[in-house]
Amino acid sequence: MTDPKPGSTPEDPWPVRTVSRKIAEWVNRLGAVWVEGQLTQISARPGTGTAFLTLRDPAADVSMTITCATGVLRAHEPPLTDGARVLVHAKPTFFMNRGTLSLRADEIRAVGIGELLARIERLRKLLAAEGLFDARRKRRPPFLPGKVGLITGRASAAEHDVLANATGRWPAVRFRVENVAVQGAMAVPQILDALRALDRDPEVDVIVIARGGGSVEDLLPFSDEALLRAVSDCRTPVLSAIGHEPDTPLLDHVADVRCSTPTDAGKRVVPDVAEEQARVRQARDRARRALHGWVDRELRLLTQLRSRPVLADPVTPLVRRGDEVRSLTDRARRAVLGGLTAETTALTATRARLTTLGPAATLARGYAVVQLVDADGAPRVLRSVDEADEGAQLRVRLADGALRAVVAHDPGGR
Structure with missing residues (x-):
């Protein structure tokens, strides 16, 4: 294969400045573009005319550096903060001296709540059409998990609510807690990493994703498509416990079980030891009553059988039957003897008549x-x-x- 650019050969290579210049020429041909993402690492020092930002893709671990005039950044009301979803109009720029690529922005627009909700609704319809919300795909969590995986913010109220309620109901429950960012640009990647780690752990029988309440923007990571598909592909049952009762991020529809609050998740992930002990006692009482009832019924039946004459005095019926057999034997004997006597008499009479009528008598x-x-x-x-x-x-x-x-x-x- 020949080099399309004559001169770039092992014998006659291009210098760095030539390569950098050519790359810059290609980048400059792109022109201005509109880019959407989440802002992180906003830096606008006082007294400087240029602000530096990082624009991150919310669904992938990809980011780019953005530069803009500080006036463009400070013109926003309310001010832009880390994790804000924005639209940026910028021109790709390749800095030859440093060999870096960045976007030079001349306009930054915050994505409004209405637009975010519309995008969530479109994603909801898409995932529903694909069957990710189908109730037949949902798995029943184990009755008593050996270990519970918990994904939540570090030292958060949600973590405390889940742990306190679960251990209060079943003190022997074991947890593997993965602390992650639950809002902002780093939330989705960290939650995905924690979800994969817990799903690979053979000791974890159920995974709880918990976060306290917040605004629509704060709960956006839990409607992220990448996270939703990862939860759908999870082999381990997943419980969603995001926000308060009215909060319904798309994660609630994809998860196997939706809990209204982290407190509710702590109550549903394990059974109540007191209730189970009460059920065991009730079952034992019912079994004891059933066994006693069966024994009493069989004893009554045995007593009735023993009270019958044939079992109370088994000799008398035998004696009575023996008398009946002897009586029948005597009757049979008398009947046979009577029959023989009658036949003998008749035979004698017949013989006499034959003798009288025979020639010998004549x-x-x-x-x-x-x-x-x-x-x-x-x-x-x-x-x-x-x-x-x-x-x-x-x-x-x-x-x-x-x-x-x-x-x-x-x-x-x-």
């Missing part, structure tokens, strides 16, 4: 059964004399035996 009364014996020796009952020829073999069965006979016709009979 034979016993003097009758006989005559059977004709066939040629093959098989007998059959002879029912007519015509069935027996002369000389046929007969078998005569009597009551006590049988006889053999031969047919001989009776000449005089049929």
Whole structure:
């Protein structure tokens, strides 16, 4: 890559005055500009015609030196002070001898309250549209934090209110206090540094940002966009306790919990040990009453069970049931014997009838059964004399035996 300016080579470098002059020429081409920021380090010594100021960007750690005639600075009513938000009409100037850049101001305007409020309102709408105020993003602080991070002014009433109320409610609470500027040009950078430090601390479970009341200008750092986005990105729950009840900087909308005052923050960051002890006592009393009620109910049920006859005298029901079993056994035995007797009697009667009606009884009364014996020796009952020829073999069965006979016709009979 070749140098666009011939002559600036290692063999033929530019002298410092040439570089300074060229930079001054480029800066002079910028012309006058309007710049907005916060004033710090205002220096206007008596008897001098030039005042020196530092103009700082409220959202970043960037600042520039401003020079102006002391008359421009003293023309303001009320006088400008550190932390004031201003508009400056100035021309960038590069001082060749010192190699420094500054703004030469010919007009300084204080930003009015109305303009500041309008800017806060525009920022509020922007952040609300991005969802930074959404209640679903807010986290619930722990019931009893191990350590509380507190960002507040050094030896301020807000610090005293938070510490006194928190330790009064829970004496064992631990704090990590980060003292910062809570108004003016250095407030936002210091609060951001403290917020990042506390968010990185693994022992800190909740962060409280506290400041007492003040004017709209005093509370401007707590509506700063950089601070609001840092609080939104915080992993640790953040409580906002800025000003009094009517004060509502934008930090109240972004923080996870809004406390009306630092005193309220001290009460909400930790529980009240007396109230918790009372709740424990109430819970123990309710548990004791519930247990006693359950025991009493079970004792009554056990007493009722024991008072029943089956448990009061378990032998008598068994004896009674035994008697019933024996009675039923006797009845079953009598029924079976009666049935057998009846059946035996009926069988005897049937047998007698069969005996009476049978051929043996008839034979016993003097009758006989005559059977004709066939040629093959098989007998059959002879029912007519015509069935027996002369000389046929007969078998005569009597009551006590049988006889053999031969047919001989009776000449005089049929």
